[in-house]
Amino acid sequence: MNTALNPTHRQSALKLPPYGKRFDVDAKETVFVFAGGQQAWGRAKREYQLGLNRALVLPENSSPTDMRWPVSGRDVITIDYGANLNEPLYEALSLTLLRQGVAGVIVIHQRTNKTYRFERG
Secondary structure (H helix, E strand, O other): OOHHHOHHHHHHHOEOOOOOOOOOOOOOOOEEEEEOOHHHHHHHHHHHHOOOOOEEEEOOOOOHHHEOOOOOOOEEEEEEOOOOOOHHHHHHHHHHHHHOOOOEEEEEEOOOOEEEEEEOO
16 A cells, blocks of 8 residues: 555654653643754753653754654643744644644744644634
8 A cells, every 4th residue: 555645654654753752642731842952852851850741842954744743632832942933833833733633732932932822723
């Protein structure tokens, strides 16, 4: 079967984002996705050191559509530590997460405190 033509097989073939293998997929709490370089990696690492297995990282220069996000049915808060606002990235990540079953997405740009909200429908 050609998996390029089958969305179900394509989705399962995608790799998990960083920290995805340690992520608690059975929990119901809000998920955090950290973006924006080294500070994002440090923040995710601290979450896991505290035993809060609900953080993922969107690495710089990566596309959110190239990953399988294990967040179905949950709310997501994305915090971007990057120097500049990246609205096309926020929209791409949020649309990808919504397609993969999240309830809603809030994106916060940490430096400017600008907030975006994306929901189903």
